[in-house]
Amino acid sequence: MNYEELGFKCGVEIHQQLNTETKLFCECPVELEDEAADAHVERFLSAVAGETGEKDEAAEVEAAKSKKFVYNYYRRNNCLVELDEEPPHEIDEEALDTALTFVRMIDGEVPEEIQVMRKMVVDGSNTSGFQRTAMVGLDGEIDVEKGSVAVEDVELEEESAGIHKRKDDEAIYDLNRLGVPLIEVGTDASIKGPEHAKQVAMEIGMLLRSTGKARRGIGTIRQDVNVSIEEGSRVEIKGFQDVKNIDHLIELEVERQKNLVELGNEFDDNLVDEIVGDNVTHHFEDTENHIVSTVLENNGAVYALKLPQMTGKMKQKISGERYVAKELVDYAKTRGVQGILHTDEDLENYGLVEEFGKVAEDFKKNDEDVIAVIAAEESQAKAAAQAVRERAKQIYTGEIPEETRTAEQDFTTSYARPLPGSARMYPETDIPAIRVTEDDIEEIDENLPKTLDEKQEDYSEEIGEELATQIVSSPELPQFEEFKGEYDSRLVANFFTNLKANLEDQGVEIESLEDEELEAIFSALESEEIQKGDLADVISEMEERNPEEAIEEVVSSKTDESEIRETIQEVLEEKADMVEEQGMHAQGPLMGILQQKVDADGATISQILQEELEKRID
Numbered sequence: 001m002n003y004e005e006l007g008f009k010c011g012v013e014i015h016q017q018l019n020t021e022t023k024l025f026c027e028c029p030v031e032l033e034d035e036a037a038d039a040h041v042e043r044f045l046s047a048v049a050g051e052t053g054e055k056d057e058a059a060e061v062e063a064a065k066s067k068k069f070v071y072n073y074y075r076r077n078n079c080l081v082e083l084d085e086e087p088p089h090e091i092d093e094e095a096l097d098t099a100l101t102f103v104r105m106i107d108g109e110v111p112e113e114i115q116v117m118r119k120m121v122v123d124g125s126n127t128s129g130f131q132r133t134a135m136v137g138l139d140g141e142i143d144v145e146k147g148s149v150a151v152e153d154v155e156l157e158e159e160s161a162g163i164h165k166r167k168d169d170e171a172i173y174d175l176n177r178l179g180v181p182l183i184e185v186g187t188d189a190s191i192k193g194p195e196h197a198k199q200v201a202m203e204i205g206m207l208l209r210s211t212g213k214a215r216r217g218i219g220t221i222r223q224d225v226n227v228s229i230e231e232g233s234r235v236e237i238k239g240f241q242d243v244k245n246i247d248h249l250i251e252l253e254v255e256r257q258k259n260l261v262e263l264g265n266e267f268d269d270n271l272v273d274e275i276v277g278d279n280v281t282h283h284f285e286d287t288e289n290h291i292v293s294t295v296l297e298n299n300g301a302v303y304a305l306k307l308p309q310m311t312g313k314m315k316q317k318i319s320g321e322r323y324v325a326k327e328l329v330d331y332a333k334t335r336g337v338q339g340i341l342h343t344d345e346d347l348e349n350y351g352l353v354e355e356f357g358k359v360a361e362d363f364k365k366n367d368e369d370v371i372a373v374i375a376a377e378e379s380q381a382k383a384a385a386q387a388v389r390e391r392a393k394q395i396y397t398g399e400i401p402e403e404t405r406t407a408e409q410d411f412t413t414s415y416a417r418p419l420p421g422s423a424r425m426y427p428e429t430d431i432p433a434i435r436v437t438e439d440d441i442e443e444i445d446e447n448l449p450k451t452l453d454e455k456q457e458d459y460s461e462e463i464g465e466e467l468a469t470q471i472v473s474s475p476e477l478p479q480f481e482e483f484k485g486e487y488d489s490r491l492v493a494n495f496f497t498n499l500k501a502n503l504e505d506q507g508v509e510i511e512s513l514e515d516e517e518l519e520a521i522f523s524a525l526e527s528e529e530i531q532k533g534d535l536a537d538v539i540s541e542m543e544e545r546n547p548e549e550a551i552e553e554v555v556s557s558k559t560d561e562s563e564i565r566e567t568i569q570e571v572l573e574e575k576a577d578m579v580e581e582q583g584m585h586a587q588g589p590l591m592g593i594l595q596q597k598v599d600a601d602g603a604t605i606s607q608i609l610q611e612e613l614e615k616r617i618d
Contacts, residue, residue: 001251001254001255001258003192003193003194003254004192006229006230006254006258007228007229007230007231008192008193008227008228008229008254009189009191009226009227009228009229009234010189010191010193010194010196010197010225010226010227010228010250011152011186011187011188011189011190011191011225011226012186012187012191012197012200012201012204012223012224012225012226012246013184013185013186013187013223013224013225013226014183014184014185014201014204014205014208014221014222014223015182015183015184015221015222015223015224016182016183016185016205016208016214016215016220016221017030017159017180017181017182017214017215017220017221018030018094018095018098018099018180018181018182018183018213018214018215019213019214019215019216020092020094020095020098020181020213021094022092022094023081023092023158023179023180023181024091024092024095024132024156024157024158024179024180024181024182025081025088025089025090025091025092025132025158025179025431026079026081026082026088026089026179027079027089028076028077028078028079028081028082028179029076029077030077030180030181030215031077032077032176032177033074033076033077033176035074035076037072037073037074037174038073038074038075039072039073040070040071040072040073041070041071041073041083041127042068042069042070042071043068043069043071043124043127044067044068044069045069045122045124045129046122046129067124067169067170067171068169068170068171069124069127069170069171069172069173070170070171070172070173071083071127071161071172071173071174071175072164072172072173072174072175072176073175074174074175074176076176077175077176078175078176078178081179082127082175082178082179083127083175084127084128087430088132088428088430088431090431091116091134091156091431091434092181094213095156095181095213096114096136096156096434097444098181098183098211098213099136099137099154099156099183100136100137100436100440100441100444101211101444101447101448101449102137102154102183102185102207102208102211103136103137103140103154104441104444104445104448105207105210105211105448105449105451106137106140106141106142106151106154106207107140107141108137108138108139108140108141108151108154109137109138109139109140110136110137110436110441111135111136111137111138111436112435112436113433113434113435113436114134114135114136114433114434114436115134115135115427115428115433115434116132116133116134116427116428116431116433116434117132117133117134117135117425117426117427117428118130118131118132118425118426118427118428119131119132119133119157119424119425120420120424120425121160121424123171123417124161124171124173125160125161125163125173125178126158126160126161126178127161127175127178131157131158131160132157132158132428132431133155133156133157133158133184134155134156134157134434135153135154135155136154136155136156137151137153137154138151138152138153138154139151139152140154142187142200142203142204142207143203144196144199144200144203145199146192146193146195146196146199147190147192147196149187149188149190149191149196149200150187150188150190151185151186151187151188152186152187152188153186154183154184154185154186155183155184155186156181156182156183156184157181157182157184158178158179158180158181158182159177159178159179159180159181159182160177160178161173161174161175161177161178162174162176162177162178162219168336169336180215183208185204185208187200187204189226189228193250194246194247194248194250194251194254195247197225197246197247197250198243198244198246198247201223201243201246202243202244205221205243206451206452206453207451208221209452210449210450210451210452210455211449212449212478216475218241219241221241221243222239222240222241223239223240223241223243223246224236224237224238224239224240225237225240225246225249225250225253227250227253227254227257228257228400229254229257229258229261231257231258231261231398231400232257232258232260232261232400233257233399233400233401233402234402234419235253235257235400235402235403235404235405235413235419236403236404236405236419237249237253237404237405237406237407237413238404238405238406238407238416239406239407240407245411248411249407249411249413252319252320252322252411252412252413253319253405253413255318255319255320256318256319256322256412256413257400259317259318259319260318260327260395260398260400261398261400262398263313263316263318263324263395263398264395264396264397264398264399265398267309267395267396267397267398269396269397271308271309271396272393272396272397274306274308275305275306275307275308275389275392275393276305276306276363277303277304277305277306277385277386277389278303278304278362278363279301279302279303279382280302280303280304280358280359280362280373281296281301281302283302283355283358283359283362284296284302284355284375287351287352287355288351289350289351289352289355291350291375292352292355292375295375295376295377296375298377299377299378300375300376300377300378300381301375301376301377301378301381301382302373302374302375302381303373303374303381303382303384303385304359304363304371304372304373304374304385305371305372305373305385305388305389305392306363306364306365306369306370306371307342307369307370307371307372307392308368308369309368309369310344310368310369310370310392311343311344311367311368311369311370312344313344313370314342314344314345314370315344319412319413320410320411320412321410321412322412324395325340325342325344326414327391327395327415328340328372328388328391328392328395330414330415331384331387331388331390331391331415332374332384332385332387332388333384334387334415334416334417335380335383335384335387336376336377336380336383336384337374337375337376337380337381337384338376340372340373340374340384340388341372341373341374341375342370342371342372342373343356343360343365343369343370343371343372344370352373356371356373359371359373372388374388401418402418402419403415403416403417403418403419404416404417404418404419404420452472452473452477455468455472455477456468456469456472459471459472459489459493462484462489462490463489463490463493464490467490467493467494467497468493470493470497470498471493471496471497474496474497476496476497476500477496479496479518480492480493480496482515483518483519483522486519486522487522487523487526488522488526491522491525491526492522495521495522495525499532499535503535503536503539506536508535508536508539508540510539513539513542516547517539517542517547519547520547520548520550520551521535521538521539521547521551524538524551529551529555530551530554530555534554537554537557538550538551538554541553541554560600561604561608564598564600564604564605564608565608565612567594567597567598568594568598568605568608568609568612569612571590571593571594571597572590572612572613572616575590575593578590579613579616579617583613583617584610584613584614584617586613587606587609587610587613590609590613591605591606591609594609
């Protein structure tokens with residue numbers, strides 16, 4: 001695909017949670033525990049006009065759903081600030097310093113005055129109906145192989161609440177994540193193609209981790225992607241977490257827009273006027289279809305649309321395995337319905353042939369037309385039918401609507417809501433502006449950290465390229481840097497990468513080890529007092545003993561083991577003929593002999609005997 005000829009435009013926004021001591025506007029800890037909620041709070045949110053007197057379209061769409069929002073409250077991680085029952089506290093200095101450090105790492109400019117703003121959000125992810133955000137930098141640059149890209153702005157903002165469960169008329173959120181500091185990095189639209197976007201996103205991620213304050217784990221970093229082609233429109237794909245596949249995501253969105261434009265070219269624009277819709281509940285009153293009959297038993301309604309010349313088109317693929325009908329279904333779902341039924345499907349499977357036939361007769365359907373039906377609570381069905389009608393009009397004209405979309409697991413996208421407008425942002429009146437002086441900038445510039453790429457290059461000379469690559473991408477990099485000067489750096493790096501992985505496979509965790517325990521382990525490994533194979537036993541012993549006693553216990557038990565092994569080897573030498581004749585079957589008779597000679601438990605004798613037998617037989 002020639003992206004330049006398509007008029008491809010793309011920009012990315014990277015959102016990275018920060019590993020600070022406290023949240024952005026209160027003193028609650030950011031560490032999240034997997035525990036039960038202590039309380040539940042219920043809210044309904046509405047879209048209101050800001051200081052400009054305008055309402056945001058995206059906010060109005062969300063508010064129109066009339067959803068109830070339930071918030072799980074956790075005493076350890078929450079206070080009245082998250083409940084919007086208390087004004088925000090001063091901005092967290094650690095988070096602000098980290099954000100400003102990143103800005104200077106990309107040669108960005110820092111404003112003389114930082115103003116916290118309120119960004120309207122009514123999807124329920126913030127109890128207040130807005131998110132606090134502050135622009136901390138602009139005019140930076142990211143350099144990658146396929147060309148440099150400008151960073152338009154860097155924001156420091158509070159993380160939203162995490163979704164716990166969604167229902168048709170209710171959303172449940174966890175408040176423990178709300179307020180965690182988050183850096184948002186937004187580029188301009190000069191990205192040249194999907195691979196270029198991937199390089200830029202990965203470079204930004206690397207630089208954010210280079211600050212030493214980036215949180216690790218699932219959901220701690222995510223990407224929003226803005227994509228358009230010349231004949232299409234800008235769409236924003238929200239919350240994509242798999243940066244290594246961001247190129248596939250973009251490829252499929254371009255494919256979607258291109259195919260929808262081409263599909264529109266197949267239709268006469270006048271077909272828009274031939275779309276027919278109405279309430280057709282009376283045709284379904286005696287239906288045996290379980291879905292529709294259940295709706296009608298609950299006083300619901302059935303609405304139908306005639307989509308001219310759409311037969312065969314509804315199942316036409318436009319992006320990966322995604323087909324045209326999904327464009328309409330997505331819009332219907334935003335009005336609270338489960339989906340639509342249409343004549344491009346096998347209606348016999350639904351037992352609806354007769355009912356659809358009556359609607360087709362009413363609407364004067366011909367063979368090229370499609371009848372689409374929506375069954376739901378009456379106001380929902382009517383609103384969904386109208387939404388489908390408006391989206392269908394755009395399909396006929398080849399118009400790509402500007403919208404926010406959600407990434408799916410197969411890297412296609414689905415409609416979420418309209419693009420937010422400029423009416424979303426207004427000043428936060430509870431937090432004073434923050435002055436940033438030239439002295440502040442000078443101090444930051446003097447203490448800029450090395451990037452992970454620079455560290456990898458440095459460490460490659462010291463511990464080898466492969467191990468350096470592993471350690472700079474490891475969460476244990478700070479610990480490696482703490483211990484590498486005192487102990488053999490290759491040994492320390494290997495411990496925090498390969499040995500750590502092996503130990504975790506055995507169910508042994510090293511996360512809880514104190515510095516004193518790590519020092520004892522490194523010292524014993526370096527002096528060869530213990531071997532790599534002893535680590536699991538040493539760490540297990542450290543749960544009950546101090547580091548020195550734990551190592552001594554393992555070394556002592558190893559001495560006993562060597563004596564047992566020596567005795568077993570002597571017996572095997574004496575019984576060489578038996579071993580040669582019976583092979584591994586000699587283990588039983590030999591155990592009887594050894595239990596009389598060796599003062600040890602049977603499991604230990606059996607294990608060592610098996611090892612020594614295998615050596616002899618091999």
